[in-house]
Amino acid sequence: MVALSQERVVSRMTSSVRRSTQPNFDRLFRWASLGSALLVLLVLAGIIGAMIYGGWPAFREFGFGFITSSVWNVNEDQYGAWVAIVGTLSTALIALVIGVPLSLGIAIFLTQFCPPWLKRPVATVIELLAAVPSIIYGMWGLFVFAPLFAQYIQVPVSSVVEGMPIVGTILYARTPSGVGVLTAGIILSFMIIPFIASITRDILDQIPSVLRESAYGIGCTTWEVVRNVLLPQAGVSIIGAIMLGLGRALGETMAVTFVIGNANRLSGSIFDPGSTIASRIANEFNEAIGLQLNALMALGCILFLVTFVVLVLARLLISRVKTA
Amino acid sequence: MDTALHKTMAEAPAPWGRVRRSRYIADQALKVICTLFTLIGAAVLGWILLMLLVEGIGGLSADVFTQTTPGPGSTGGGIANALVGSLILTFLGIVVATPIGVLAGTYLAEYGKSSKLAEVIRFVNDILLAAPSILIGLFVYMLMVQPMGGYSGWAGGVALAIIAVPVIVRTTEDMLRLVPGSLREAGAALGAPMSTVIIKISWKAARAGMVTGVLLATARIAGETAPLLFTALNNNFWFNANLMGGVANLPVMIYQFALSPYENWRELAWAGALIITLSILALSVVARLLLRKDKVR
Numbered sequence: 001m002v003a004l005s006q007e008r009v010v011s012r013m014t015s016s017v018r019r020s021t022q023p024n025f026d027r028l029f030r031w032a033s034l035g036s037a038l039l040v041l042l043v044l045a046g047i048i049g050a051m052i053y054g055g056w057p058a059f060r061e062f063g064f065g066f067i068t069s070s071v072w073n074v075n076e077d078q079y080g081a082w083v084a085i086v087g088t089l090s091t092a093l094i095a096l097v098i099g100v101p102l103s104l105g106i107a108i109f110l111t112q113f114c115p116p117w118l119k120r121p122v123a124t125v126i127e128l129l130a131a132v133p134s135i136i137y138g139m140w141g142l143f144v145f146a147p148l149f150a151q152y153i154q155v156p157v158s159s160v161v162e163g164m165p166i167v168g169t170i171l172y173a174r175t176p177s178g179v180g181v182l183t184a185g186i187i188l189s190f191m192i193i194p195f196i197a198s199i200t201r202d203i204l205d206q207i208p209s210v211l212r213e214s215a216y217g218i219g220c221t222t223w224e225v226v227r228n229v230l231l232p233q234a235g236v237s238i239i240g241a242i243m244l245g246l247g248r249a250l251g252e253t254m255a256v257t258f259v260i261g262n263a264n265r266l267s268g269s270i271f272d273p274g275s276t277i278a279s280r281i282a283n284e285f286n287e288a289i290g291l292q293l294n295a296l297m298a299l300g301c302i303l304f305l306v307t308f309v310v311l312v313l314a315r316l317l318i319s320r321v322k323t324a
Numbered sequence: 325m326d327t328a329l330h331k332t333m334a335e336a337p338a339p340w341g342r343v344r345r346s347r348y349i350a351d352q353a354l355k356v357i358c359t360l361f362t363l364i365g366a367a368v369l370g371w372i373l374l375m376l377l378v379e380g381i382g383g384l385s386a387d388v389f390t391q392t393t394p395g396p397g398s399t400g401g402g403i404a405n406a407l408v409g410s411l412i413l414t415f416l417g418i419v420v421a422t423p424i425g426v427l428a429g430t431y432l433a434e435y436g437k438s439s440k441l442a443e444v445i446r447f448v449n450d451i452l453l454a455a456p457s458i459l460i461g462l463f464v465y466m467l468m469v470q471p472m473g474g475y476s477g478w479a480g481g482v483a484l485a486i487i488a489v490p491v492i493v494r495t496t497e498d499m500l501r502l503v504p505g506s507l508r509e510a511g512a513a514l515g516a517p518m519s520t521v522i523i524k525i526s527w528k529a530a531r532a533g534m535v536t537g538v539l540l541a542t543a544r545i546a547g548e549t550a551p552l553l554f555t556a557l558n559n560n561f562w563f564n565a566n567l568m569g570g571v572a573n574l575p576v577m578i579y580q581f582a583l584s585p586y587e588n589w590r591e592l593a594w595a596g597a598l599i600i601t602l603s604i605l606a607l608s609v610v611a612r613l614l615l616r617k618d619k620v621r
Contacts, residue, residue: 029519033435036427037445043486044448047459050466105361113355124612125366131608132372133547135575136601139582140372190368221351244454251456253550278458285554300462311451
């Protein structure tokens with residue numbers, strides 16, 4: 001198809017070359033391309049600038065205490081980010097603990113066990129998990145998952161661990177409503193699967209088959225090939241993929257806002273409601289004025305900083321997956 | 325080839341005698357666990373779709389597509405304004421993002437290649453690709469909503485465009501890189517200037533892949549809620565013709581209605597959720613099929 005159209009193109013092209021406007025257009029096109037590319041840089045700079053500019057009054061008012069204070073009191077105009085930071089990190093951590101094994105399992109299934117005819121449908125289904133809007137995950141989490149979670153996990157677990165040291169705190173639900181930090185983490189883990197799984201699959205696919213075949217040739221089982229050949233070969237790239245998933249989990253907004261319960265206090269239990277930076281912004285931004293607006297911007301600034309570092313690491317670790 | 329090898333491994337008779345039992349068990353366990361995990365992943369998608377069908381299909385009626393969103397406490401109503409609003413915002417986002425994204429991707433693949441500047445732009449683009457969309461909402465709030473003195477559809481469109489651009493840049497560049505250099509050389513040998521070579525040869529050869537990129541970007545922004553919350557907000561009425569003020573849109577409508585105490589609002593939220601999810605999934609599948617037909621990947 002390419003070869004056919006090429007002939008047409010060439011014949012048409014030779015006639016257009018003779019038009020005298022070409023040199024100008026050529027330069028214009030080049031500058032337009034460069035300008036568009038620079039616009040990408042400008043957007044990132046703009047985001048950084050807007051966050052710092054918007055959050056500055058809050059940072060100036062509260063200083064370093066903004067990060068360490070767990071007070072968020074709109075009436076007294078006192079703001080601290082600690083609760084939201086802890087919520088963001090703990091939900092993201094839970095998402096990784098659950099999501100990473102699932103994603104790696106799926107990637108290994110797709111590259112090692114899946115019959116060839118099934119590969120494309122399965123890969124598509126997993127990738128479609130990323131296409132489902134985050135608000136739909138939120139509705140599923142709140143209306144379908146949370147009630148079941150409360151009934152079959154929170155209630156029984158709470159009654160078992162009640163009174164026990166440590167576990168009795170972490171896994172005790174004062175009000176087993178189904179929403180909370182753990183629920184948010186679980187929903188997030190499903191949302192990051194497609195990102196980690198598809199990159200890991202690409203990485204595993206790129207490992208030369210000779211390596212695998214020689215391992216099989218000396219009598220390795222699939223588990224041994226995966227454990228001793230594929231994973232070491234993929235190495236840091238998989239960590240990069242995980243970091244990318246972490247970046248997603250940290251900044252995810254709508255789904256978390258639905259299921260985390262939006263509580264303003266710190267709790268020792270992962271069954272209890274909490275809030276994340278993103279959910280706090282989504283909840284309060286439209287009604288916020290004055291210093292509260294600045295404090296929310298400052299939260300955004302912190303979120304940006306954290307995700308930026310994570311994403312930069314991810315990008316450095318994944319030697320860009322080549323499509324060619 | 326390696327699948328054939330792997331097959332002979334799997335079809336070997338219960339291999340106690342040939343393989344140590346613990347090794348056999350570890351191998352089987354891996355197989356079972358990986359299959360199970362894949363089933364879980366697929367089940368989540370299936371469960372979500374099932375939920376949307378069960379809850380949403382009952383609410384679908386002609387009114388949904390013709391009436392505007394009802395006020396608090398009133399009965400009936402539809403989501404026509406939100407549907408049209410979403411279409412307009414998404415269209416606006418794509419119209420702004422496509423030329424910028426395509427040109428930037430073209431710069432990376434055709435002009436910049438492996439220069440320092442191109443590397444930096446590529447890096448930044450990859451970061452923007454995964455940056456939290458709520459921050460883009462905050463950025464556009466500062467950039468447009470505050471200076472213009474209020475929410476507007478334009479701000480919503482720009483926020484969506486900022487999310488779409490990195491997707492288009494990335495796919496455009498990837499697709500252009502798949503075009504063999506010999507095609508470009510053939511064009512250049514005929515004396516065609518670079519812009520002609522790019523537009524008439526590279527773009528033409530990579531067309532299907534580039535269209536896929538735009539479709540994927542559309543699918544990505546069509547369901548975005550967080551950035552619209554601070555830019556286009558929502559509206560229970562038809563929006564102003566100049567798109568100033570809140571513009572009704574599906575995602576924010578769903579967010580507000582799903583958590584509301586009114587029965588008819590929640591029903592409309594489910595209907596909207598069904599419509600938006602099916603459209604986005606269909607768009608994503610079409611984009612993938614398009615790419616496969618062209619056999620670039």
